[in-house]
Amino acid sequence: MKKTIILFTIIPAIILLAGCAEVDLSNQTENSQTSQTSSPSSSSKTASFKGETGLFAPSDNNGVTIEASSVDDGKAHFFNTALPNGDPVYFFIVKSPDGKLRAAANGCQVCGGALQGFRQEEDYMVCNTCGNRYPLNKIATEKGGCNPAPINPDLKVENGMINISISELQDIRQFFL
16 A cells, blocks of 8 residues: 555656656747747857747846837836846746736746746746746746746836846846856
């Protein structure tokens, strides 16, 4: 009896973990596939990211600035930038159903090495590697695990602009190296 219980517990866990290693990305939305735009200076680092790269957001020593009205429609908007040392980072901003603008890395601790990122399905962000789903209201509120690594769960808008600091971007760079 114990062997049966162990088999029904361990085998599904192994299958679930194996799913984090490789997933067919053919189920990504057409919009996701057609809106990819890489940075002007592509390097071997940026070429290895297989997820939604989004629009290039120029950064300076302070970080990136994005117009708030361009991301307040409830859809995930993907961006990429380069840190001052040239390291690429990929992130998204989404307005969650609770009305907050949230920013997170387009990568996570568990599946980040696959460099496939996330996609949006209705009110969820879905890992392109393992398929785990995360409600938009929880984006950027939890660290660790297979969820989008947090940048900020409640972005502030000043003069119509969102500012993401260079230090916040440096905190997520590990997911793209």
